[in-house]
Amino acid sequence: MPAIVVDHLAKHFSTVKALDDISFSVGKAELFGFIGPDGSGKTTLFRILTTLIVPDMGTATVNGLDVVKDYRKIRKDIGYMPGRFSLYADLSVEENLNFYATVFGTTVAENYELIRDIYSQIEPFKKRKAGKLSGGMKQKLALSCALIHKPSVLILDEPTTGVDAVSRLEFWEMLKRLKNNGITIVVATPYMDEASLCDRVALIQDGKLMAISTPSEVIKTYPWSLFSVKADDIFTLLNDLKSFPGVHTVFAFGQAAHVSFKERNMDEKLLSEYLLGKGHSGIKISPAEANIEDCFMELMIKT
Amino acid sequence: MRTLLFIIQKEFLQIFRNKGMLPIIFVVPIVQLLILVNAATFEMKSIRVSVVDMDLSTSSRKLISKYEGSPFYKVVQTTFSYDEAMDQMQKGKVDVIINIPNGFERKLVRENLSKVQFVINAINQAVAGLSSGYCTSILIDFNRELMQDWLSPAQMAGLKNIQTDFSYWYNPKLNYKTYMVPGILVLLVTIIGLLLSGMNIVREKEIGTIEQINVTPIRKIQFIAGKLAPFWIIALFELAFGLSIGKLLFDIPMVGNLWLIFLSGGVYLFVILSIGLLVSTVTNTQQQSMLVTFFFLVVFILMSGLFTSIESMPGWAQQIDRLNPLMYFIKIMRMVLLKGSTFADISPHFWSLVVFAIMMSGLAVWRYRKVA
Structure with a gap:
């Protein structure tokens, strides 16, 4: 069973069609990329998948659970990293991580294995306030927080925007390792070079999917x-x-x-x-x- | 439950870490209490008087000296020209003109009747009302003395006279502070509760953290409860803190049971926090939230009976005021602190607050579910 199935999904905001009849599916432990310019509908799609908004039409399932009906169950299964840094800037690195662990009914110690690679890099700064971290470190913390409850699906909205080239590369290395751990990853990015690092990419523009295939096949066409x-x-x-x-x-x-x-x-x-x-x-x-x-x-x- | 406690813990952590917030919570109330209680008084002191004495007789001087001797009046000008006095009033340098016409004493002796004119600056009608009241009472006093001078004791005894004596219950010395402190305290906890709670959730919206919270399994009700509980605790603490200051610095009476105050206070704050939450669900930025909150605060405060008496409002305004939670709590505070009212006495107000609490919190949670 695929991890994510989206069927004829549509969503509009007043007169703007943010998503226009979109269908695709993402397999288990696949690294799936969405490439598209700003305003193409990536964030809207992600917000539907993370149960933050409901679609106008069509259905979407995550691990076989419907995003509208079973939203509560889905929330336990997914990790979401919004495009904007949205952890508490006035809490320290450690406090943020503890908070999200508790909220999901788990502890940092319990799932430390999963985030060790990522978190160990920011652990020296664990007493620092999250707002005072550099862009790359903020992303690592956000990723740690999104992973702390051991989600089976990770949804990342432009995780590397505003991050330097070296950190970006590191970040993608981490994503690959997570994928090898069996986690399904859906990632949006405006950077074309990152697309070639995905298993499959979907090109999206004006709420429409223009192509879905592996990066090498996209190039072949x-x-x-x-x-x-x-x-x-x-x-x-x-x-x-x-x-x-x-x-x-x-x-x-x-x-x-x-x-x-x-x-x-x-x-x-x-x-x-x-x-x-x-x-x-x-x-x-x-x-x-x-x-x-x-x-x-x-x-x-x-x- | 563990989640709830953890959210509360997180909120407290954030509040105490916010360097701008601590002074607002702890210093501002003291300063406000000190300033407002001492400044917001209706007692009239040093009304500036201009005397136009055209008579220059013994009687007119006697009358003027009564005003000079009063602690409420300060004669700042003595002149023979009414126009000159009027000019000073125009410039705002004089509050009252006492105009004693020529022949004041002569008429008094020959016709047993004489007239004096008071011209009062009524830009502020409350002050004007008080000034005229004081002026008349001094004049009555003057009248009595005249009679004592001119009539023999036998004649005096023949006059029928009603003596008025006042005894002021619950505030025997008519101490203005006793009346103000409980009201201002209510105002303070209201501002703290309403502004902080109204802005807190909006802030999470503004900086985007609510997005991350919403994808977690936290239930909305947990989140709201976790957000509001700290402010409820802080505001109750504020109330206790303010009462202590009132007792220590202003020596306000505490006749009734303090637990009654805190019981009503707890319910009242629940109402206020629910209103704050409601505001934060209909607004998107802290600025909007501030403006909406301010609008409600001004209406609530001006109609609360703190500065003006509710009984003197027009009937329709009194009906509207039944929707003003501030009004109930100020009444309860004054009743319990000054009169020592029991639960039975305050129960109509108390149950009104309970109804408010149920209605407002229900409305707020319903709105919150709908938008977020």
Whole structure:
């Protein structure tokens, strides 16, 4: 039985359709990612799954329990980390953890094994107030609190937003270990690079699911030929590339521009000469592998 | 039950950790009690008087000296021009003008009747009413003395006269503080209870912690009880604290049974905290909560009978005031402390509070379930 089954779920706020007929399922011990821009409906979906709001239409179950009817039972089974830091800033690290343990009718000692990896990193600061922790440490504490009652499903809403690159990487390492412990994890992220770390990803925009598959398969579906173009003046480069005949899309990607062409056999030389003619220097053109971000951009254009 | 205790423990931890909160709870009430009790008085002292004496006779001087000798009056101007006196009143430097016309004494002797004019600044009608009352009583006194001077003892005895004597029950010295302290104490615990409880749950909404709480198996009723219990305890403590200050500093009488005060206080605070909770369910930010709370507080306080007597309100206002919990508790406080009323005496007010408590808490919990 899958851990989460969502069937034709819809929710609107006044005139805005936050979720529009969404269906998917998440298997046990799967690391499932939701990728989408701000306002795409990720948080609304998570709030329904965590029994905070009720859907207008459709059903959703967690471990076979209905989110509307069995909300009380579900709350014991899930761990939720909202996008906003929502622990008590004026309580210490230790007090927060103890509080959430007690609220779930357990103790820190009882489930210490599960959070040891994470909590041991912030334990030196256990007397510090939660509000005074750094962004990365706050996330670790929030994750510890969400895990303290040994949930079977963990729902994380943009857990790494506002966290530095190193902490982000660490955080995902932890998620993998939790997954190996048999915990189902659903995570939303605006970072495309994190998507490739998931078992499966769902691309969501304007309340609609645009694609669900493994990261490698998402990449495989990319239909065009893609090039990475570098030049000294990246800003004019982007503009000039857009006016080159046959170009489908141009996106800045780090230090380079990702250019896609609808025709398969593009002549790199032609492009190179065109750019030289525009007065660019330091031009480097190389074929590129599509990544999740490219695929997502492509999907966004289609809709 | 363990969860509930733990929530209460957590709340206390947060309250005592909040450096801004402690002074509000412990220092502000003392300061308020000291300031309000000493400042909020209706007793008139040093009414500023301008005397326009056109007569300059023995009688007129005698009359003026009576005002000069009174502790309530301070003659700040003596003039022959009414316009000059009026000018001073216009500038706000004079409260009362005593206008004694020319021929005051002559008329008194020849016609047995003479007139004096009092012009009173009635910007504040309460003060004006008191001023005119004092003025008249001094004039009556003056009249009596005149008779004593002009009539023989035999004639005096022939006059029929009713003597009035007052004895003031429950507050024999008409001590204003005795009357104010119990009322102001109610005000203090109300402010503490209403504001703190109204803002506390909203605060959890505002900083988002309620989101995390709501996904836990905590029952709403547990959460609310855990939130309100600490404020209930603090406010009752505040009441005890205020009563001690009242006794030690102002020596207010405590005739009745103090347990009766605390019993009613407990029920009353339950009402107030429920109102606070209700406010916090209909608002989303601490600011909104503050504004709504303030609105209710002002209406409750002004109609509580603390500053103005309820009996002098128009009938419809008295009917509305039956919905004012403050009014009941102030009555109970004054009855028990000053009169030594027993439970039977206060029971109509007490049961009103109980009805309020049931209604308000029911409403608040119902609203809270619906929104959150």
